[in-house]
Amino acid sequence: MPGRTALPAWKALAAHADAFANTHLRDLFGSDPERGERLTVEAAGWYFDYSKNRVADDTLRLLVDLADACGLRARIETMWRGEKINSTEQRAALHVALRASAGEKFIVDGEDVVPEVHATLARMADFSERVRSGAWRGFTGKPIRAIVNIGIGGSDLGPVMACEALRHYSRRDLVFRFVSNVDGTDFCEAIRDLDPAQTVFVVSSKTFTTQETLANARAARAWLLRALGEECAVGRHFVAVSTNAAEVAKFGIDPANMFGFRDWVGGRFSMDSAIGLSTMLAVGADNFRAMLGGFHAMDAHFRNAPFAHNLPVLHALLSVWNANFLGVESVAILPYDQYLKRFPAYLQQLVMESNGKQDTQHGERTDYATSPVFWGEPGTNGQHSFFQLLHQGTRRVACDFIGVRESLNPLGDQHELLLANLIAQTEALAFGKTAAQVRAEGSPERLVPHRTFDGNRPSNVLLAERITPASLGALVALYEHSVFVQGVIWDIDSFDQWGVELGKQLAARIVPELHDSNAPLAHDSSTNALIRRLRKT
Numbered sequence: 001m002p003g004r005t006a007l008p009a010w011k012a013l014a015a016h017a018d019a020f021a022n023t024h025l026r027d028l029f030g031s032d033p034e035r036g037e038r039l040t041v042e043a044a045g046w047y048f049d050y051s052k053n054r055v056a057d058d059t060l061r062l063l064v065d066l067a068d069a070c071g072l073r074a075r076i077e078t079m080w081r082g083e084k085i086n087s088t089e090q091r092a093a094l095h096v097a098l099r100a101s102a103g104e105k106f107i108v109d110g111e112d113v114v115p116e117v118h119a120t121l122a123r124m125a126d127f128s129e130r131v132r133s134g135a136w137r138g139f140t141g142k143p144i145r146a147i148v149n150i151g152i153g154g155s156d157l158g159p160v161m162a163c164e165a166l167r168h169y170s171r172r173d174l175v176f177r178f179v180s181n182v183d184g185t186d187f188c189e190a191i192r193d194l195d196p197a198q199t200v201f202v203v204s205s206k207t208f209t210t211q212e213t214l215a216n217a218r219a220a221r222a223w224l225l226r227a228l229g230e231e232c233a234v235g236r237h238f239v240a241v242s243t244n245a246a247e248v249a250k251f252g253i254d255p256a257n258m259f260g261f262r263d264w265v266g267g268r269f270s271m272d273s274a275i276g277l278s279t280m281l282a283v284g285a286d287n288f289r290a291m292l293g294g295f296h297a298m299d300a301h302f303r304n305a306p307f308a309h310n311l312p313v314l315h316a317l318l319s320v321w322n323a324n325f326l327g328v329e330s331v332a333i334l335p336y337d338q339y340l341k342r343f344p345a346y347l348q349q350l351v352m353e354s355n356g357k358q359d360t361q362h363g364e365r366t367d368y369a370t371s372p373v374f375w376g377e378p379g380t381n382g383q384h385s386f387f388q389l390l391h392q393g394t395r396r397v398a399c400d401f402i403g404v405r406e407s408l409n410p411l412g413d414q415h416e417l418l419l420a421n422l423i424a425q426t427e428a429l430a431f432g433k434t435a436a437q438v439r440a441e442g443s444p445e446r447l448v449p450h451r452t453f454d455g456n457r458p459s460n461v462l463l464a465e466r467i468t469p470a471s472l473g474a475l476v477a478l479y480e481h482s483v484f485v486q487g488v489i490w491d492i493d494s495f496d497q498w499g500v501e502l503g504k505q506l507a508a509r510i511v512p513e514l515h516d517s518n519a520p521l522a523h524d525s526s527t528n529a530l531i532r533r534l535r536k537t
């Protein structure tokens with residue numbers, strides 16, 4: 001297959017972008033009164049309005065042509081068949097099997113993995129129920145009051161985000177804490193007010209070799225043993241979520257208290273696997289299963305809907321259009337819902353660790369841009385912070401606005417205020433305000449440029465009825481699939497993460513050099529000087 005930029009579909013989009021350069025969203029809406037209702041799609045409880053993107057019907061047709069030319073349909077089926085689409089690590093990427101219903105079949109290396117997924121879910125549900133009901137007792141016989149998840153990256157960001165998003169559905173009499181950073185402050189602050197006799201640690205690590213997680217898990221064990229005295233207390237206060245039973249046992253956690261998953265679950269795609277144990281402890285097994293139902297509904301839509309009406313596919317193709325043809329370099333994720341406050345952080349990893357790559361899966365350097373930078377904050381807070389740049393900055397930023405019609409905490413008319421702001425921001429970004437409008441408002445002439453808004457800045461709107469376990473699951477699945485589709489278009493392996501390795505290797509070399517003041521240093525002069533400055537003695 002020729003390189004992406006040599007594909008006729010890519011070239012057609014490039015030519016179309018040139019011809020389209022001076023078209024403003026004002027013109028597109030002016031010439032099509034139905035546009036705001038036409039360029040929308042609904043799936044799995046989410047309404048997607050993409051009309052405020054700089055696209056015409058031709059653009060969408062050409063983008064779907066590009067998806068076809070890149071073999072997207074076949075790639076989706078390859079994923080569903082459990083083939084090793086993570087080519088550099090020779091692994092399947094089969095997170096869709098984690099939310100399969102009992103009768104479905106997903107085959108990896110000749111084995112149907114669905115029964116094991118359901119068996120693990122049943123064990124998780126049993127454990128969660130015992131902790132939540134008070135039947136699971138700590139070493140001294142007291143019920144558990146605090147759950148501390150220890151994990152990092154994919155073994156932290158999903159559970160943190162989900163526990164926050166579903167706080168409304170969680171057990172308020174249990175305390176949930178998340179420790180990820182190797183900075184001892186993270187652990188010390190997390191356990192400061194906890195009673196070891198009433199605390200359970202969930203050590204979440206796919207490999208069970210991750211430096212930060214093991215350091216924090218050792219700190220947790222020492223803290224527990226200082227209070228409870230006996231090694232055998234560990235069994236009542238530690239459970240593990242991992243693929244590595246041998247390392248779990250070596251750490252001293254009874255494999256009977258380990259919840260497993262397989263190597264075809266990537267870290268950043270794992271919040272609905274056993275890595276979701278802390279989420280299940282917070283919201284209960286029924287809510288967790290409802291969340292899986294939301295994932296599954298979006299999966300079914302993604303697999304079956306034609307690309308022109310497929311929410312994750314359209315979302316991905318618009319991102320490609322913005323990034324590769326309109327020069328958009330970053331995407332702001334703007335949840336207008338406080339429960340989704342950790343969603344931007346979660347997406348940063350999902351998107352940038354997946355698609356922040358410069359080589360194709362065949363090892364050739366791309367001659368096109370890949371993932372934009374993702375970042376964000378909840379609205380309306382962001383409006384009083386970085387929205388200035390979104391409206392009048394020289395850099396082009398695309399925005400995803402996420403909102404819900406019904407608040408879980410209605411407070412006077414505050415939800416209407418929130419929603420009015422969401423809608424107003426998309427309107428302002430798209431249509432701006434002309435100099436003529438500013439003058440007509442009586443502005444002094446010297447301020448006219450400052451009060452003018454060019455508009456024509458792209459945004460998506462995603463709306464659901466309310467935050468529920470199912471709507472959260474569907475939202476996450478939407479972004480998971482969008483990430484995959486973008487990776488297919490860019491011909492990259494979205495499921496590996498080689499770019500995180502070099503720093504880890506160098507840190508392993510520097511640790512002993514920090515400990516031993518006499519160790520000779522053979523780095524560059526900056527690195528040597530930093531090590532000397534930060535040595536203990």
Ligand code: G6Q
Binds near residue numbers: 152210269497
């Ligand atoms: C995610 C990455 C990475 C991983 C962490 C934790 O896709 O692989 O963020 O999740 O490095 O790894 P462990 O779960 O193995 O501790």
